[in-house]
Amino acid sequence: xxxxxxxxxxxxxxKEQVRQxxxxxxxxxxxxxxxxxxxxxxNPASRVYVNNKKKACETVGFQSFEYALPEDTTQEELLELxxxxxxxxxxxxxxxxxxxxxxxxxxxxxxxxxxxxxxxAFHPENVGRIMIGDYAFLxxxxxxxxxxxxxxxxxxxxxxxxxxxxxxxVGKPMAMLLLHRSxxxxxxxxxxxxxxSVTRQADxxxxxxxxxxxxxxxxxxxxxVVIDVGMNRLENGKLCGDVNFAEVEPKASWITPxxxxxxxxxxxxxMKNTLTAFKKQNxxx
Ligand code: GUN
Numbered sequence: 001x002x003x004x005x006x007x008x009x010x011x012x013x014x015k016e017q018v019r020q021x022x023x024x025x026x027x028x029x030x031x032x033x034x035x036x037x038x039x040x041x042x043n044p045a046s047r048v049y050v051n052n053k054k055k056a057c058e059t060v061g062f063q064s065f066e067y068a069l070p071e072d073t074t075q076e077e078l079l080e081l082x083x084x085x086x087x088x089x090x091x092x093x094x095x096x097x098x099x100x101x102x103x104x105x106x107x108x109x110x111x112x113x114x115x116x117x118x119x120x121a122f123h124p125e126n127v128g129r130i131m132i133g134d135y136a137f138l139x140x141x142x143x144x145x146x147x148x149x150x151x152x153x154x155x156x157x158x159x160x161x162x163x164x165x166x167x168x169x170v171g172k173p174m175a176m177l178l179l180h181r182s183x184x185x186x187x188x189x190x191x192x193x194x195x196x197s198v199t200r201q202a203d204x205x206x207x208x209x210x211x212x213x214x215x216x217x218x219x220x221x222x223x224x225v226v227i228d229v230g231m232n233r234l235e236n237g238k239l240c241g242d243v244n245f246a247e248v249e250p251k252a253s254w255i256t257p258x259x260x261x262x263x264x265x266x267x268x269x270x271m272k273n274t275l276t277a278f279k280k281q282n283x284x285x
Contacts, residue, residue: 002226002252005148011264014147018271019060025278026061033278034063035093035119035270036085040078040104041071045233046097053095056267062274065091075104079112086114092281093119093274098169116281119273122169130173133180136280137273139173144265145206145227146177152254154225157182160201164188164215164242165208170229174206195219207242217247226252229262 026032035057039050050066057064067081078100085091094117100106110118115125121137129135138146149156161183165171175185188198199205199219207215208229220226230242241258249255256262279285 002249002255003152005151005227005254005256005261007144007148007256007261007264010147010151011144011268014265014268015056015060015271018268018275021275022061025284029282031090031282032061032063033092033274034065034090035095035274036065036067036088036091038067038069038078038081038085038094038096040069040073040096041101043097043099046099050097052267053270056271057274060271060275062271063090071101073101073104075108078104078109082109082112086112086117089281091117092278093117093270095120095270117277119270119277121173121273127168127173130176133176137276138177138269139169140269140273141170141208141229141262141266142174142177143269143272144262145174145229146181147265147269148227148256148262149204149225152225154204154254156204159183159203161185161204161206162188162199162202163206163208164195164199165206165210165229167208170208174208174229178204178206209242211242212240213242213244215243215248217244217251220248220251222251223253224251226255227262228256228258230258231263 037050037053039046054064085094094113096109098106110122113123115123118126121139126137161178163171163175166187166189175187178185188195196219200221202224204225206227212232226243226248228241228243232240234240239259
C-alpha cells in the first residue's frame with residue numbers, strides 16, 4: 001500500500017507562504033504582485049485552468065488581469081497585447097495560456113514576453129537558465145513535482161530517476177531539476193525500446209506522457225515513488241492520470257492521485273514565480 005502524496009495539502013502550504021509574504025510586502029510597499037493571464041479562443045480545458053489561476057491569485061492576494069481574446073485573434077494583435085503588458089509596471093507576470101489557435105505561432109509569442117515577466121519559464125533565456133541551474137523562475141509543473149518528492153522525504157541524490165515524456169514544458173525541464181539534485185536521470189519517450197525494462201529500474205518515476213493509464217504495474221519497481229503528471233479527460237468526462245492508479249498503487253511507496261496531485265502544485269508554483277517576479281522588478285531581491 002502506497003502513501004498518498006496530497007498535492008492539495010502541499011499546494012495549500014506553498015500558497016499560504018506566498019500569501020503571508022504578499023501581505024507583508026503590501027503593508028511595507030503599498031503594492032501587490034500582478035499577474036496577467038491571456039486566453040485566446042474557447043478551449044474548455046484552458047478555460048478551467050485560467051479560472052483556477054485567477055482563483056489562486058485571489059487566495060494569495062495578488063491582482064489578476066484577464067484578457068480573453070476571440071478565436072480569430074491574429075498574431076499581430078496578440079503580440080501587441082504582450083508588448084502592452086511588458087510595459088505595464090502593475091503587471092509583474094505574463095502568462096499566455098497554451099495552446100493558442102493555429103494562426104498564431106506560439107514560439108513568437110513566448111519570445112515576445114519579457115523574460116523578467118515570463119512566470120511560465122518558457123522563454124529561451126529562462127529555459128537556458130534552467131539548463132545551467134541559475135534559475136530566475138522555476139518551470140511550474142516540474143518545480144511542483146520537486147516539492148511533492150521533497151514532501152515524501154525520499155532523498156533524490158544518487159537515485160535512479162526516470163521521466164517518461166520529453167516535452168519542453170514538462171519532460172525536459174523535469175529531467176534537469178532532478179539532475180541538479182544529483183539524481184541519475186533517464187528520459188524515455190515514444191521511441192524508447194523496451195520501455196518497461198527502463199521504468200522498472202526507477203526509484204523515482206515521473207509520468208508525463210499524456211496517455212490515460214499508460215503506466216501499468218509491470219513497469220514499476222516495488223517501493224518506487226510514482227509521480228503522475230497526466231491529466232487525461234476520459235469519454236465519461238472523468239479526469240485520469242498517465243498511471244493506472246489501481247494497479248500501481250499497491251507496488252509504490254508513494255504515489256500522487258489524479259486529480260489532487262501535481263495539478264494544484266503547478267498553480268501554486270506559478271504564484272511563487274509571480275511573487276519572485278514582483279520582488280525582482282521592485283529591487284527587493
Ligand atoms: N497549457 C498547459 N499547461 C500550461 C502552462 O503551464 N502554462 C501555459 N501558459 N499554458 C499551459
